[in-house]
Amino acid sequence: MDQFWNTLQADWPMILQKMGEHINLSLISVLIACLIAVPTGIILTAYKRVANTVITTVSVIQTIPSLALFGFMIPFLGIGTKPAIIALTLYALLPILQNTYVGIGGVNQALIEAGTGMGMTRWQILWMVQLPIARSVIMAGVRLVAVQTISMATIATYIAAGGLGDIITRGIAMINTVTIMEGAIPVSLLVIVVNLLLLGLNKLLTPKGLRQYTRN
Amino acid sequence: MGVDVAAVQFKQVTKNYGSGNVLENFDLTIPSGQIVTIIGPSGCGKTTLLKMINRLIEPESGSVLVEGQEVSTLNPVELRRNIGYVIQQIGLFPHMTIEQNISIVPRLKGEKKKDLVQRTEELLQLIGLDPQQFRSRYPHELSGGQQQRIGVARALASNPSIILMDEPFSALDPISRVQLQKELIKLNEKVQKTIVFVTHDIDEALKIADQVILLKDGFIIQTGTPANLLEAPASDFVREFLGAERFEQYSI
Numbered sequence: 001m002d003q004f005w006n007t008l009q010a011d012w013p014m015i016l017q018k019m020g021e022h023i024n025l026s027l028i029s030v031l032i033a034c035l036i037a038v039p040t041g042i043i044l045t046a047y048k049r050v051a052n053t054v055i056t057t058v059s060v061i062q063t064i065p066s067l068a069l070f071g072f073m074i075p076f077l078g079i080g081t082k083p084a085i086i087a088l089t090l091y092a093l094l095p096i097l098q099n100t101y102v103g104i105g106g107v108n109q110a111l112i113e114a115g116t117g118m119g120m121t122r123w124q125i126l127w128m129v130q131l132p133i134a135r136s137v138i139m140a141g142v143r144l145v146a147v148q149t150i151s152m153a154t155i156a157t158y159i160a161a162g163g164l165g166d167i168i169t170r171g172i173a174m175i176n177t178v179t180i181m182e183g184a185i186p187v188s189l190l191v192i193v194v195n196l197l198l199l200g201l202n203k204l205l206t207p208k209g210l211r212q213y214t215r216n
Numbered sequence: 217m218g219v220d221v222a223a224v225q226f227k228q229v230t231k232n233y234g235s236g237n238v239l240e241n242f243d244l245t246i247p248s249g250q251i252v253t254i255i256g257p258s259g260c261g262k263t264t265l266l267k268m269i270n271r272l273i274e275p276e277s278g279s280v281l282v283e284g285q286e287v288s289t290l291n292p293v294e295l296r297r298n299i300g301y302v303i304q305q306i307g308l309f310p311h312m313t314i315e316q317n318i319s320i321v322p323r324l325k326g327e328k329k330k331d332l333v334q335r336t337e338e339l340l341q342l343i344g345l346d347p348q349q350f351r352s353r354y355p356h357e358l359s360g361g362q363q364q365r366i367g368v369a370r371a372l373a374s375n376p377s378i379i380l381m382d383e384p385f386s387a388l389d390p391i392s393r394v395q396l397q398k399e400l401i402k403l404n405e406k407v408q409k410t411i412v413f414v415t416h417d418i419d420e421a422l423k424i425a426d427q428v429i430l431l432k433d434g435f436i437i438q439t440g441t442p443a444n445l446l447e448a449p450a451s452d453f454v455r456e457f458l459g460a461e462r463f464e465q466y467s468i
Binding site for chain 1: 270272293294295296297298301303304305306307308309310311312313320321324354355356370380
């Protein structure tokens, strides 16, 4: 135990630095994925015929083993942060895309008809009706992706993108359990904290009228 | 006395859904300030007719005039904001309070928030719901009957002269339905709107209407006051559709 504390104290600044890198990698990837997948999901609800093709195509990415996906980046983009972010973003697309498509498409058709009949434009229906009602479904996708991306960012170390994976791989190389834990525990903590934060945010944003509604 | 412009006019309207004409060279004039019910068996074109008034459906040929203006020359969004619209499934927005729901059309039109508070209060009183108690509630906290009253209030909010109702009470339980029918008649004595009311419920149509329009396969079989229809049914179809027992009751 003493050894654990001593090592932890000595490594603390490095853990913080790697954690910073890790958060950076994950956050940027999730943000880019949102920026791509949410609008795409919305657009797909208007083109239902191509929607299945697009979603199936995107889900193929999900079948590539994550380690291999990082590897595939090397011939095209080399190593470092940029290819890592691209790989993580690709992985993050599907849950957000799918939830946006299902959430927006699942808004009761009667509400859209009522809105149109009262003189809402397409944009107003999207902003005032569809997005508020679908938001918690979309948020669930984002939450899933956030958790997934934070754990997957650990592998980014193999293409020299930094992050907490650096510590874990070093621990493995040295067969040193303490070092492995120094990398692994922060990853788990990050996942838990981010998950709780997003849950809380969603609860805060959900209007009172929908809390009941979504439960039914 | 000025020249009365009909609230709605259909001139030689034809509508085709690909499987034959639903309406063909259809002519109809709906007078203003009255409750006009459109009834007929399903597939007779009654909802199509209603939705052509606010351009939710466009005719293949012919013209639809609202207060003398041809709707195809008007911006559909503007047109719809100036016509009340109540649908069967109520269509209140679950994430908005009653107040936000009622004031939505005036808000779309860019009216000031301050005027809207007052307006919501008046409308809630008009439909018999206590403003203090209801304004900040959400739709799911209300009964079906109360929700549809809000639906009616919402259609009245921007003070349109025409209100379209597409089977608005058909999803309600019989007791609330009858009550809302009575309330609608009373309400329109106060507000004097042109109400175009589509229904497949014959009782309802006869009860609330100043004018009944009976449709079948896209043709008008008979129009007139409910008493007209019962006194002088134009054909056996009318007699059959309205139900023989109704004539017996009426003659007593």
